[in-house]
Amino acid sequence: MPVDPRLAEEYLAPVDTARVWAEVDLDALAHNLTIIRSRAGAGVGIMLVVKADAYGHGAVAIAHHAVRCGVASLGVGTSCEALELRSAGLRVPILILGTVVDEEVPRVLRHGVEIGLHSFDRLHQLEREARRLGLQARVHINVDTGMGRLGVLPERALDLLQEVRRSEHVHLAGVMTHISSLAGNASPETTLQAKQFADVITTAQEAGIHCGRIHLANSTGLFSGLCPLYDTVRPGIAALGVLPETIPGGEDLHPVLSLRSQVVFLKDIPAGTPVGYGSTWRAPRQTRIATLPLGYNDGVPWNLSNRGTVLLAGQHAPIVGCVSMDYTTVDVGAIEGLCVGAVATLIGKQGAAQITVAEVARAAGTIPYEITCSVGKRVPRICVGGESPTLPSQVPTPACPPALVTPTARAVTAMERPSEPAPSKGARAHP
Ligand SMILES: Cc1ncc(COP(=O)(O)O)c(C=O)c1O
Structure with a gap:
């Protein structure tokens, strides 16, 4: 006999949830973000990395609470992850740190998701698609200074940056690199990576290119304090209360x-x-x-x-x-x-x-x-938990500055523009 759905709900749900469950402590997240914020310093935005379902914690809940706590933007691994957050109502800038595949591009553009850019081919495809849709694609150029997976090599980065600058439908929202060190930043590789990245940024700025947000520090970079933080940091695991044991500072974090x-x-x-x-x-x-x-x-x-x-x-x-x-x-x-x-x-x-x-x-x-x-x-x-956001609010970079919207561009700004974070107790305006 089929089970009466009302009974199923009444009797089965509590049993299912009591078998095994993961508690996600949003107060611990807020506490960790406060520590991250003070390490990053005033004026440095936090792009919280919530890929892989916020490392298994549940990306939607983590992202919503982080934004209430003042996190300016989110980093994800894939288009699906970005779109899941958009459909859950998150309006802050979301960057796909990894890459997209061709078929994903139109949806990603329509939902105002930012894309990590690695190649000239992808740039040309984005230009075509954005033109067809009457939109601006927003990209962060990923410079490969030592990861060897995605990213444009430093010696080609300036060419790519210049081609983005010439593009009508692709807007440079940021420039990034990723540090490969597991053990902290005190390695010769990290010093070299940071130097190569700094050289790319300096050359671009000397060529009059406005780089948008500039970011390289993940949790290890942020807590080891040995690499420049630029204007945005990109922590993931530290916000969840975990740091590699070799990095000092983990004892102040609360596990989520x-x-x-x-x-x-x-x-x-x-x-x-x-x-x-x-x-x-x-x-x-x-x-x-x-x-x-x-x-x-x-x-x-x-x-x-x-x-x-x-x-x-x-x-x-x-x-x-x-x-x-x-x-x-x-x-x-x-x-x-x-x-x-x-x-x-x-x-x-x-x-x-x-x-x-x-x-x-x-x-x-x-x-x-x-x-x-x-x-x-x-x-x-x-x-x-999750009653009280604790960070001062951060004003995210406007998603699509009006001056950069091409005449044919349909406004994606409403979609992308984050709603004002609710004022938190004791919150002060971001400088
Ligand atoms: C490009 C990029 N940035 C930042 C992070 C965040 O790293 P972590 O969780 O170590 O802070 C990751 C995670 O792997 C990443 O791939």
């Missing part, structure tokens, strides 16, 4: 993500009982196994098998056996009085204990980015 679940089954097993695929773990003594209804599909790395821990009743309990797609098993023999329904924390705080994203990454032999990006699609993101 917690990953939680609940015990669905407790089983007493005798010594020698195997647990999980491949019987990689056998109980060394009589003990109790708690089964948690989340696995590698939900963001528990398989590499935590027999290696990671989970917080239960405020204590660390070892993951035993292989993590499977839907389940994780934990030895809770040392924890007395645990019941089915007890909350398990895989990332985050419980009582005085904490498991950080960096710790999980280290135990799994990967980087923190991969841990948060791997929180699965079926894990609901539950936002907590």
Whole structure:
């Protein structure tokens, strides 16, 4: 018999959401943005990087709160990500940091999304499409100073900049490069990258080219303080409360993500009982196994098998056996009085204990980015906090300055022009 939809909603939804959930702490985001803002200094705009669904945290909620906190613009990886934010009502400038493919160009232009520009071919295509649509394409030229993936090489950058300047339908909104260093900026490569970028900017300015927004610093660049910040910084992971452990300053940040679940089954097993695929773990003594209804599909790395821990009743309990797609098993023999329904924390705080994203990454032999990006699609993101934006508002660069709109251009400015951020308590006007 088909399930009555009202009953399905009443009985199934709470069960689904209680199996496993990710808490996204918007107050922590606001706190981190305040720190980023003070590191960046007055007059430097924040382009918050929210690609890959804000590194798994949920891009729409993160972006909305960040904009309420005064973030001036957003960076994404793909057209789809940009359009998702536009359709969720975000009107601030959005830059596709990566690249577009041909078929995506018309929609991206119609929605006033800015595009990272790497090649003359793409410039010509943008010029044709923007002319056909009667719009201005807004681009940021990406100079490849050392990443070796996207971007125009420094020696061709001036030619590309000049060709953009000659273009009627393509407007230069910015110039950027990306630092390749993982460990901070004190490497010879970073010094060279920063120098090559500075040379491109100086040459362009000497040639009378107005570069728009100029940006290179990601979280590492911003916190290591060794590269120039220009007028815009482009942090991602620091806003989410995580920094590579080699960079000082991470201890002041608050983690935004917690990953939680609940015990669905407790089983007493005798010594020698195997647990999980491949019987990689056998109980060394009589003990109790708690089964948690989340696995590698939900963001528990398989590499935590027999290696990671989970917080239960405020204590660390070892993951035993292989993590499977839907389940994780934990030895809770040392924890007395645990019941089915007890909350398990895989990332985050419980009582005085904490498991950080960096710790999980280290135990799994990967980087923190991969841990948060791997929180699965079926894990609901539950936002907590977010009552009070804390940053002074920033006035984003006008999306399409009237002087630059060609006579035939249809106004995309209304679409792009951000609504005034709500005045926050104690907010002061941006200088
Ligand atoms: C071009 C670009 N800029 C900025 C960032 C943000 O980097 P992070 O999260 O390390 O601050 C990224 C992320 O990978 C990126 O690809």
